[in-house]
Amino acid sequence: MKVTLISHTPEPELACALAAKTCHAAKMPKGPMTREGMKRMLDIVIGSGHTSVLEHASFTFAVEGVSRSLTHQLVRHRMASFSQQSQRHVRLKDFEYVVPPTVEKSPKTAKAFRETMSLISDAYGQLAEMGVPLEDARYVLPNAATSNIVVTMNARSLHNFFELRSCLRAQWEIRKLANLMLREVQKKAPLLFEWAGPICKARGICMEGVTDCKFYKLYVKKKPS
Amino acid sequence: MKVTLISHTPEPELACALAAKTCHAAKMPKGPMTREGMKRMLDIVIGSGHTSVLEHASFTFAVEGVSRSLTHQLVRHRMASFSQQSQRHVRLKDFEYVVPPTVEKSPKTAKAFRETMSLISDAYGQLAEMGVPLEDARYVLPNAATSNIVVTMNARSLHNFFELRSCLRAQWEIRKLANLMLREVQKKAPLLFEWAGPICKARGICMEGVTDCKFYKLYVKKKPS
Amino acid sequence: MKVTLISHTPEPELACALAAKTCHAAKMPKGPMTREGMKRMLDIVIGSGHTSVLEHASFTFAVEGVSRSLTHQLVRHRMASFSQQSQRHVRLKDFEYVVPPTVEKSPKTAKAFRETMSLISDAYGQLAEMGVPLEDARYVLPNAATSNIVVTMNARSLHNFFELRSCLRAQWEIRKLANLMLREVQKKAPLLFEWAGPICKARGICMEGVTDCKFYKLYVKKKPS
Amino acid sequence: MKVTLISHTPEPELACALAAKTCHAAKMPKGPMTREGMKRMLDIVIGSGHTSVLEHASFTFAVEGVSRSLTHQLVRHRMASFSQQSQRHVRLKDFEYVVPPTVEKSPKTAKAFRETMSLISDAYGQLAEMGVPLEDARYVLPNAATSNIVVTMNARSLHNFFELRSCLRAQWEIRKLANLMLREVQKKAPLLFEWAGPICKARGICMEGVTDCKFYKLYVKKKPS
Numbered sequence: 077m078k079v080t081l082i083s084h085t086p087e088p089e090l091a092c093a094l095a096a097k098t099c100h101a102a103k104m105p106k107g108p109m110t111r112e113g114m115k116r117m118l119d120i121v122i123g124s125g126h127t128s129v130l131e132h133a134s135f136t137f138a139v140e141g142v143s144r145s146l147t148h149q150l151v152r153h154r155m156a157s158f159s160q161q162s163q164r165h166v167r168l169k170d171f172e173y174v175v176p177p178t179v180e181k182s183p184k185t186a187k188a189f190r191e192t193m194s195l196i197s198d199a200y201g202q203l204a205e206m207g208v209p210l211e212d213a214r215y216v217l218p219n220a221a222t223s224n225i226v227v228t229m230n231a232r233s234l235h236n237f238f239e240l241r242s243c244l245r246a247q248w249e250i251r252k253l254a255n256l257m258l259r260e261v262q263k264k265a266p267l268l269f270e271w272a273g274p275i276c277k278a279r280g281i282c283m284e285g286v287t288d289c290k291f292y293k294l295y296v297k298k299k300p301s
Numbered sequence: 302m303k304v305t306l307i308s309h310t311p312e313p314e315l316a317c318a319l320a321a322k323t324c325h326a327a328k329m330p331k332g333p334m335t336r337e338g339m340k341r342m343l344d345i346v347i348g349s350g351h352t353s354v355l356e357h358a359s360f361t362f363a364v365e366g367v368s369r370s371l372t373h374q375l376v377r378h379r380m381a382s383f384s385q386q387s388q389r390h391v392r393l394k395d396f397e398y399v400v401p402p403t404v405e406k407s408p409k410t411a412k413a414f415r416e417t418m419s420l421i422s423d424a425y426g427q428l429a430e431m432g433v434p435l436e437d438a439r440y441v442l443p444n445a446a447t448s449n450i451v452v453t454m455n456a457r458s459l460h461n462f463f464e465l466r467s468c469l470r471a472q473w474e475i476r477k478l479a480n481l482m483l484r485e486v487q488k489k490a491p492l493l494f495e496w497a498g499p500i501c502k503a504r505g506i507c508m509e510g511v512t513d514c515k516f517y518k519l520y521v522k523k524k525p526s
Numbered sequence: 527m528k529v530t531l532i533s534h535t536p537e538p539e540l541a542c543a544l545a546a547k548t549c550h551a552a553k554m555p556k557g558p559m560t561r562e563g564m565k566r567m568l569d570i571v572i573g574s575g576h577t578s579v580l581e582h583a584s585f586t587f588a589v590e591g592v593s594r595s596l597t598h599q600l601v602r603h604r605m606a607s608f609s610q611q612s613q614r615h616v617r618l619k620d621f622e623y624v625v626p627p628t629v630e631k632s633p634k635t636a637k638a639f640r641e642t643m644s645l646i647s648d649a650y651g652q653l654a655e656m657g658v659p660l661e662d663a664r665y666v667l668p669n670a671a672t673s674n675i676v677v678t679m680n681a682r683s684l685h686n687f688f689e690l691r692s693c694l695r696a697q698w699e700i701r702k703l704a705n706l707m708l709r710e711v712q713k714k715a716p717l718l719f720e721w722a723g724p725i726c727k728a729r730g731i732c733m734e735g736v737t738d739c740k741f742y743k744l745y746v747k748k749k750p751s
Numbered sequence: 752m753k754v755t756l757i758s759h760t761p762e763p764e765l766a767c768a769l770a771a772k773t774c775h776a777a778k779m780p781k782g783p784m785t786r787e788g789m790k791r792m793l794d795i796v797i798g799s800g801h802t803s804v805l806e807h808a809s810f811t812f813a814v815e816g817v818s819r820s821l822t823h824q825l826v827r828h829r830m831a832s833f834s835q836q837s838q839r840h841v842r843l844k845d846f847e848y849v850v851p852p853t854v855e856k857s858p859k860t861a862k863a864f865r866e867t868m869s870l871i872s873d874a875y876g877q878l879a880e881m882g883v884p885l886e887d888a889r890y891v892l893p894n895a896a897t898s899n900i901v902v903t904m905n906a907r908s909l910h911n912f913f914e915l916r917s918c919l920r921a922q923w924e925i926r927k928l929a930n931l932m933l934r935e936v937q938k939k940a941p942l943l944f945e946w947a948g949p950i951c952k953a954r955g956i957c958m959e960g961v962t963d964c965k966f967y968k969l970y971v972k973k974k975p976s
Contacts, residue, residue: 131832157806283575350958356607382581508800
């Protein structure tokens with residue numbers, strides 16, 4: 077899995093802080109703002125859940141080498157834009173695939189998994205050679221087959237994504253993606269994403285009621301009230 | 302593939318027609334309306350593209366036995382609600398699968414396809430027995446593996462879905478789904494869906510510029526101006 | 527203000543409960559379900575925040591006699607469908623208007639308010655008579671001028687609407703609307719909306735940090751953990 | 752009315768063109784691309800209606816001095832993000848207002864209009880002084896009262912906005928806004944917005960069937976097939 081932040085709103089913190097000021101100002105506010113001024117404004121809107129102003133900053137990621145299991149989950153997020161490599165049109169000879177850690181950790185399961193991938197690859201190639209269109213030959217391809225996808229989300233949607241997907245109850249592969257995305261945006265916009273993460277970190281609650289989780293213990297205690 | 306319309310807004314045509322009247326009436330309009338009155342109103346809004354009023358009627362389908370290729374495409378429609386059978390939680394022993402017609406038509410490709418499905422099924426079972434969690438064992442499952450999904454769309458979103466997916470350039474499986482869904486809603490709300498279908502039928506244009514297509518020839522000539 | 531539930535998904539609780547079951551069942555579940563079975567299922571999904579299944583039930587309201595201040599706030603909810611009476615096309619002679627309670631409570635402010643409404647009404651009529659198109663004459667009309675609007679939201683979006691708008695910090699008019707809508711949907715779908723209301727009731731938290739509010743005191747203590 | 756493009760995705764054409772290439776490439780495409788390469792790619796996706804890739808470029812506008820009539824229409828666009836000056840919290844003494852051209856063109860209507868504005872301003876001030884909260888005193892404020900609003904839309908949503916709002920049948924004020932916004936984005940991303948405009952220009956059709964309109968005559972003839 078490789079995650080690259082390929083584009084984003086310039087000065088994303090400023091864009092959101094100015095939008096927040098607009099709501100309460102007699103004149104349209106202009107930049108620049110000091111870091112302290114932006115932090116004060118953003119802490120208020122994020123802390124109080126008035127996060128619509130976070131929609132003015134967008135982030136675009138190139139995501140490579142993730143499974144189709146992951147992308148099927150990922151594209152369920154509707155406040156987002158996706159452009160995904162098409163299995164209808166791209167011939168995937170010797171396709172690449174993701175091996176789950178629980179499979180990799182035992183030589184026996186790893187071997188069974190890789191042999192299955194190899195058999196599927198052969199079958200896919202044979203079907204294509206026998207004249208089956210790619211869009212139908214791909215019906216044999218496994219969930220593990222990798223895909224590339226460009227993902228754009230605004231900062232509000234990212235907060236929601238992190239709340240759900242960086243939680244320990246999320247599936248391991250999409251959690252890995254969420255963590256890599258979070259690291260990237262925190263570099264570029266620390267004020268926007270300081271408290272982004274699983275909902276226990278972001279909001280001090282666990283919807284699943286799993287209060288003996290290590291994240292819950294870590295975050296619910298640390299969060300300033 | 303089995304498509305069942307399991308629920309919908311009662312009197313969907315009336316709901317949309319009353320909403321349309323609201324925009325231009327001094328008093329909140331009340332039902333009932335005559336079929337002619339509804340038809341006049343709905344023909345105007347649909348013909349002139351003022352289709353936001355169609356959002357007041359929703360339709361819910363149970364879709365069974367479709368491939369994960371199809372569902373991955375389907376859930377890209379964001380003006381829709383989905384509840385899909387989870388491969389993370391449901392053990393799919395002897396999983397069922399979709400055989401594409403281009404594979405089925407030759408005994409040789411059909412045999413190769415079925416044998417591959419059988420090998421994958423064995424591998425999935427073995428991985429599960431060797432202690433791999435279901436959510437990871439499923440990485441070997443093919444796109445062809447079937448899924449069940451509940452789909453709700455409003456009439457406006459359905460129009461868009463049909464424009465894109467009942468087009469001859471759509472992939473065969475999702476086109477089949479679109480056609481079955483269209484048949485169901487036309488039974489229940491003929492006035493809402495009389496001109497629903499590929500965009501050449503619905504709008505008299507082909508975005509792809511494929512004017513020698515049989516649908517284009519059929520529909521662009523027939524549509525009243 | 528008059529709020530009428532004019533249409534909704536039939537058996538809305540069943541629609542959502544069946545959708546929830548679909549995610550974890552090997553076969554597509556069919557109705558009917560017992561009330562106990564539905565309650566068990568819905569309590570789990572609502573309690574744990576897996577509320578996407580609530581999108582399968584929609585509710586349509588006719589809302590009459592609300593101010594344009596209210597509708598301007600209302601249409602900011604984007605997970606909703608609206609058909610609003612047009613001031614561009616509907617002549618509002620002797621337009622009706624909303625008098626805020628804080629204005630009504632003093633004879634002095636009430637009188638000033640009504641006289642202003644009367645002057646505006648005269649100006650609107652004069653401009654129209656002098657040939658100004660309705661869509662421009664309406665520029666003198668006040669926020670208080672009433673409007674009719676048809677509103678459709680699904681149960682998930684309604685939960686969000688109630689969390690924000692039935693809160694004591696919401697503006698009085700939209701809170702009144704939210705409370706009337708909540709009363710209507712609780713009659714038809716008590717299992718879906720038992721814990722709907724301000725976020726302190728629904729989620730046991732106050733985003734605004736106003737813990738000395740009477741709702742917070744009432745609900746955060748009462749909510750079962 | 753003042754419209755300023757305050758932020759946008761850097762290299763918006765490249766972001767969209769790379770996303771389009773991702774769908775059909777075996778490897779994740781990297782920039783830079785030549786202008787010709789981008790143009791070829793974008794002409795295909797825009798011409799064929801595969802405009803989801805345009806969602807990866809966003810544009811943020813500061814819009815000042817527009818009427819509340821306009822903003823009420825504007826915020827109906829749901830594929831957009833808004834942060835609007837609040838009349839609940841901002842005291843608008845001597846509020847500014849928009850005078851429609853049809854009112855301005857006759858001294859008689861202009862005078863009647865301005866006198867009404869003045870009376871409303873007095874009433875608003877008096878109510879506030881008599882202790883009515885701002886959020887209720889504003890009920891007397893007219894549609895003409897100006898507002899500031901920050902608007903973010905992606906390029907796909909902007910295309911839709913221009914199709915509807917730069918049409919001659921759109922209301923004059925929002926058409927003026929659309930034209931100013933279009934001019935700004937065409938400067939920054941000419942390849943993305945070359946054919947943006949009323950639907951007759953963008954798609955060669957008029958949904959309203961107004962084929963004797965000067966735009967229809969101008970654009971439907973000029974558009975390359």
